[in-house]
Amino acid sequence: xxxxxxxxxxxGVFLLMIFLLGDMxxxxxxxGMPSGWLIYGILAVLAVPAVWVFxxxxxxxxxxxxGECPASxxxxxxxxxxAAVLIAGSELRIFVRFLTANELNQAGDPGNRLLIxxxxxxxxxxxxxxxxxxxxxxxxxxxxxxxxSFCLTVPQAKxxxxxxxxxxxxxSLFSPMVHSLFSVLLLAVYPIALSGEARESRGWQALALxxxxxxxxxxxxxxxxxxxxGASALGLFRYPSYAAxxxxxxxxxxxxxxxVLCQTVRLGIFxxxxxxxxxxxxxxxxxxxxxxxxxxxxLISLLPFPAGEERTAMAFSLACGGAIVLALLIRTAxxxxxxxx
Amino acid sequence: MxxxxxxxxAILCLALSACGKDAGSMTVVTGLGIDGLPEDYQITAExxxxxxxxxxxxxxxxxxxxxxxxxxxxxxxxMTGRPLHCNHTQVVTVGRDLAEQxxxxxxxxxxxxxxxxxxxxxxxxxxxxxxxxxxxxxxGDIGSTELETLIQQGAKGCGNPAETxxxxxxxxxxxxxxxxxxxxxxxxxxxxxVREIAGTALFRGDKMIAALDRDMSRLLLWMRGRSxxxxxxxxxxxxxxxxxxxxxxxxxxxxxxxxxKLSLRGNSLxxxxxxxxxxxxxxxxxLLISRLQExxxxxxxxxxxxxxxxxxxxxxxxxDWPEAFSHYPIAVAVQExxxxxxxxxxxxxQGSRHE
Numbered sequence: 001x002x003x004x005x006x007x008x009x010x011x012g013v014f015l016l017m018i019f020l021l022g023d024m025x026x027x028x029x030x031x032g033m034p035s036g037w038l039i040y041g042i043l044a045v046l047a048v049p050a051v052w053v054f055x056x057x058x059x060x061x062x063x064x065x066x067g068e069c070p071a072s073x074x075x076x077x078x079x080x081x082x083a084a085v086l087i088a089g090s091e092l093r094i095f096v097r098f099l100t101a102n103e104l105n106q107a108g109d110p111g112n113r114l115l116i117x118x119x120x121x122x123x124x125x126x127x128x129x130x131x132x133x134x135x136x137x138x139x140x141x142x143x144x145x146x147x148x149s150f151c152l153t154v155p156q157a158k159x160x161x162x163x164x165x166x167x168x169x170x171x172s173l174f175s176p177m178v179h180s181l182f183s184v185l186l187l188a189v190y191p192i193a194l195s196g197e198a199r200e201s202r203g204w205q206a207l208a209l210x211x212x213x214x215x216x217x218x219x220x221x222x223x224x225x226x227x228x229x230g231a232s233a234l235g236l237f238r239y240p241s242y243a244a245x246x247x248x249x250x251x252x253x254x255x256x257x258x259x260v261l262c263q264t265v266r267l268g269i270f271x272x273x274x275x276x277x278x279x280x281x282x283x284x285x286x287x288x289x290x291x292x293x294x295x296x297x298x299l300i301s302l303l304p305f306p307a308g309e310e311r312t313a314m315a316f317s318l319a320c321g322g323a324i325v326l327a328l329l330i331r332t333a334x335x336x337x338x339x340x341x
Numbered sequence: 342m343x344x345x346x347x348x349x350x351a352i353l354c355l356a357l358s359a360c361g362k363d364a365g366s367m368t369v370v371t372g373l374g375i376d377g378l379p380e381d382y383q384i385t386a387e388x389x390x391x392x393x394x395x396x397x398x399x400x401x402x403x404x405x406x407x408x409x410x411x412x413x414x415x416x417x418x419x420m421t422g423r424p425l426h427c428n429h430t431q432v433v434t435v436g437r438d439l440a441e442q443x444x445x446x447x448x449x450x451x452x453x454x455x456x457x458x459x460x461x462x463x464x465x466x467x468x469x470x471x472x473x474x475x476x477x478x479x480x481g482d483i484g485s486t487e488l489e490t491l492i493q494q495g496a497k498g499c500g501n502p503a504e505t506x507x508x509x510x511x512x513x514x515x516x517x518x519x520x521x522x523x524x525x526x527x528x529x530x531x532x533x534x535v536r537e538i539a540g541t542a543l544f545r546g547d548k549m550i551a552a553l554d555r556d557m558s559r560l561l562l563w564m565r566g567r568s569x570x571x572x573x574x575x576x577x578x579x580x581x582x583x584x585x586x587x588x589x590x591x592x593x594x595x596x597x598x599x600x601x602k603l604s605l606r607g608n609s610l611x612x613x614x615x616x617x618x619x620x621x622x623x624x625x626x627x628l629l630i631s632r633l634q635e636x637x638x639x640x641x642x643x644x645x646x647x648x649x650x651x652x653x654x655x656x657x658x659x660x661d662w663p664e665a666f667s668h669y670p671i672a673v674a675v676q677e678x679x680x681x682x683x684x685x686x687x688x689x690x691q692g693s694r695h696e
Contacts, residue, residue, distance in 0.1 A: 102455055103426060158511070229459065232514035233507055236452040247459040247507070249429075 014139035015132055015269070016207055019191045020214030021142070022266030023184045024221055024241050025259045026094050032240060034231035035166040039177045040219035043185050047211035050185055054192045055204035057328045062193055069280050072334020079327035081277045083320040084190060088270035089300025090316070092116060095263050096301070098239060104256065113301075116267065117294045123268035124275050124290035128194060131268060138261055145258040146217060150224060152248045157227035167231050179314050182321030185215065189324055190273045271297065370427045371400070372485025374470030375410060376436040379446055382406065384413035385471040387485050388425060400483055402475055410450045427456045431489040433463050433506065434525065436470040440542065440549035448510045448547070461506050462489050465542040465549055467526040476527065476536055488536060492523050495538040499562045499570035499581070500555040502541055513547055517644025517655070517662055520544045521561070524552045543638050545663060551636050553629075560622075560629050563601060564641045572605075574618040580606045582680070588646035590654065596670035597643055601626065606680045615679065623675045630671055637663035643671065 033039070062073055062080075069077070092113070099105065099112045107115060123131055166173060188211055195207065221241055226234055228244040237243045245255040274293045279286060374385035386403045403420060407413025414425055433451070435444055451457050466473040478487040496503030501523040504512075512520035526539040541558040543551045553561060559570050563584040571580045583604035590597050603622070633640055644662045648655040658665035 103428065158508075161511070229507055230511035230514075233452055233510045236449065236510075238453070238455055243455070243459045243507075247505070249458065249460050252458075 014135045014210070015195055015265075016188060016191045016210040017214040017217075018135055018139060018142060018262050018265045019269050020184065020188065020211065021146075021217060021258070022091070022262040024218060024255070024262065025098055025239050032235050032237070033168060033176055034226055034234055035168060035173060036176070036180075036234075037219050037223035037226060038166060039173060039180055040215055040222050042177065043180060044212055044215035044219055046181070047185060047188070047215045048208045051188060051192065051208040051211045052204055054189050054328070055207060057332050058189070058193050062331060070334055070338060072330050072337070074281070076327040076331040076334070077277045077280060079323045079330070080189065080193070081274055083323040083327075084270045084273050084277075085296055085300055086316075087187065087320050088267060088274075088297045089303065091263070091267055091270070092297055092301040095267070098242075098259075102239070102242065113298060116264065117298060119264055120267055120271045120294050120297070121290045123264075124271050124293065128272060128276075131265075131272065132195075135265055138265075142258045142261055145254045146221075149245050149251060149254040149258070150220065152251045152254070153224060153228055153244060156247045157224070158230065159227065161227050161230050162223070175314070179317050183317040184218070185211070186321045186324050189328070191269050194269060194272055194276065267297075368421060368423055368425050370414075370425045370430045371483050372431055372474055372488065373410070373414075373427075373433040374436070374466070374474035375433065375447060376439055376469050376471055377406070378439065379442055380408050382408070382410060382413050382439075382447075383471065384410060384417075385474045386414065386417060386425060387474055387483070388421075389483065402471075404471070410447055411454055411456075428458060430457055430461055431485050432492070433461055434466050434470040434473055434488070435463070436466055436468070437542075437549065439470075440465045440522075440544075443547045445513070445547035448506060448513070451506050452510060457506070459505065459507050462492055463504055463506050463509055464488070464492060464523040464525050464538075465552075467524065467539065467552070473525055473527065473536055476534055479530075479533075479535055488525070491536065491538055495523065495555075496562075496567075497569055499559045499567055500540070501538045501558055502562060502565075502567075513544070515645060516659060517639060517646075517648045518642040519546075519638050519640045521565075521640050522549075541640075543633075543636060543640055545636070545638050550638055553632075556625070557629055557632075560625055561640055563603070564599065564626075564629075572618075572622075574614055579618075582606050588641070588643060590647050590650040596672060597647065598672045598674060599626075599630070599641070599643070600674045600676065602676045602678065604678045604680065615677070619675060619677060622677075623673060626673045626675065630673065634667045634669070634671075637667045639663065639666045643669065 062076065095116060096109055096112045099107075100109050105112070192207055195203075225240040225244040228247045229237060229240060234240055241255055241259075242252055246252040271290075271293050274296075275289050278289050278293070369389050370386050371389055372387040374387075375382055376385070377383040384403075384405050384407060386405075387400055388403055389400045403417045403425075405413045405416040405420070407416050414427065418424055433447075435447065451461065473488075474484060476484060478484045481487055492501065492503050495501040502521045504520070504522055509520050509522060512518055521544065522542045523538050524540050524542040526537050527534050528537045529535075538555075539552065540555045541553045541561060542549050543553060559572075562570075563581075564586050566584070566586055568584040569581060571578050573579070581603055585602040585604075587600040587602070588597060589600070601622075630641070639662065644655070644659065644666060648659065658669070
């Protein structure tokens with residue numbers, strides 16, 4: 001199939017899925033927990049209604065609606081943009097730290113930052129449709145890396161490690177589930193806002209399928225990590241997915257490639273959202289938006305984010321997630337009021 | 342279209358840049374030996390200086406002291422002027438003296454640092470680890486690679502365990518199961534000293550307490566659920582194709598029955614020989630369990646089975662399981678299934694209680 005003939009839902013499937021998979025590497029939220037796979041399984045089921053809610057809230061075109069931007073939309077965009085720039089900064093910091101800490105190249109912190117920034121600028125320059133096409137082409141490659149990585153490590157799996165299902169106790173699942181809900185699933189708002197599917201009457205179904213598949217893959221990866229690393233050792237690893245893939249010599253390359261591709265797309269989507277939001281406010285100086293956005297994200301990433309401590313990381317996710325929820329509520333209320341008028 | 346191609350290319354270039362190290366400037370660690378005492382470790386690292394010219398590849402031994410493994414490795418920078426890359430380390434060996442003091446700190450250091458691979462094999466040396474690491478390989482250039490192959494091949498024949506740092510840590514943390522590691526000795530082979538996997542190092546918690554020879558190791562590994570190896574019966578070699586170890590706790594957990602089912606394949610044996618083999622295996626099993634009880638080391642996982650099958654009994658006994666294990670009533674039963682060409686027959690013992 002030529003990329004020119006790709007139907008709109010197909011583009012949406014890969015864009016949202018790859019965006020969600022960008023969360024695969026760090027140990028934040030549920031991934032560092034023995035019962036993380038259970039939490040991701042629940043979130044995969046929750047993804048379907050969540051995408052429906054997001055699509056409903058964003059249906060009338062938050063970013064690409066014609067005419068003047070109403071006050072409620074402006075407020076929602078400001079909140080979403082503030083959350084996007086903070087999350088993108090945090091993600092960039094994690095990405096650079098991962099590449100540097102694992103000595104995956106010799107570019108060092110500034111070199112990796114520069115490389116990623118250049119790709120982000122390129123994504124902003126080529127536009128949404130080309131990004132979707134690139135993701136549509138990369139999607140199967142990333143899936144192949146995932147499947148190969150799973151297959152290679154299956155012989156190393158200790159199946160007895162799967163029991164008991166929740167060694168931490170069911171009551172201690174709530175907090176990491178909220179963390180993962182806010183730091184993973186809620187962020188699906190950004191690709192949904194950018195994609196055209198939300199504006200189509202039945203487009204949300206393709207997006208829901210995409211989110212379900214993405215969260216299911218994260219669930220599978222969390223399960224694989226537990227089977228390979230064991231419930232007792234899982235919490236010790238800063239990058240459990242990378243360590244589990246590394247159980248087979250050189251097998252980590254597969255997850256590494258998949259992560260680099262997913263995380264680049266993820267950062268590109270945050271930047272694309274910020275660009276589209278900025279254009280909604282003003283067209284003046286739009287040629288400088290890509291450079292300004294990438295510079296801002298880089299500056300934010302230099303702030304001392306508390307990535308290491310679970311409690312502060314949780315507070316950060318709650319603050320960003322709260323801003324997103326508030327933005328969706330404002331947007332929905334604004335749309336309802338304007339319809340009543 | 343140009344934009345599209347440019348975007349794809351840029352993303353792919355970023356992905357591939359991960360492989361863009363300059364091989365000529367890398368010092369790659371292939372094996373580590375750790376001696377000394379906790380917080381005063383003596384590290385021996387076998388490292389290879391890669392170069393663009395294949396003939397320029399050399400392996401060297403670096404020695405350093407440190408409060409932790411990572412600290413010791415970082416201290417080698419003062420000798421080489423460049424950091425060591427540990428992502429390709431194949432084996433880490435620990436001297437017996439240090440293993441007897443406890444190795445939990447080393448394990449946590451390895452697991453929390455993302456610089457070591459999860460496939461890193463671990464072993465205990467009878468003598469100093471530095472001595473074992475520095476022995477010239479019999480075949481090939483890299484001693485660590487040879488050592489790792491020795492461990493893996495020995496594990497295939499059930500002569501010794503093969504444990505990664507991750508799997509050892511899992512066993513160490515598992516209530517009702519003690520961890521084991523391969524045990525390496527040095528042997529004189531003509532004029533040369535060579536390394537040999539002598540059996541299994543037994544641990545209680547993170548401290549080594551004793552070593553088993555290869556024959557006892559085979560029985561232990563069968564009981565830990567590993568299959569493979571061969572045994573000699575009446576001068577004939579018999580392959581052990583499959584082993585099923587079933588550990589059953591009585592309803593109230595008052596005693597445990599350990600049933601070992603061996604699927605054997607070999608040339609036909611006289612009935613007398615088969616029965617004598619059966620008795621021999623059963624006697625050796627009893628002997629091994631008696632030894633383990635004497636050492637208060639549940640390397641079989643009896644406690645783990647008790648924990649799953651009789652939680653109430655485990656709640657009482659599990660508080661000080663090594664002590665409870667030392668006098669726990671354990672009955673042993675062996676069952677063999679012989680396969681030879683088209684013939685299959687089963688021989689099983691009554692099972693005898695061993696207390």
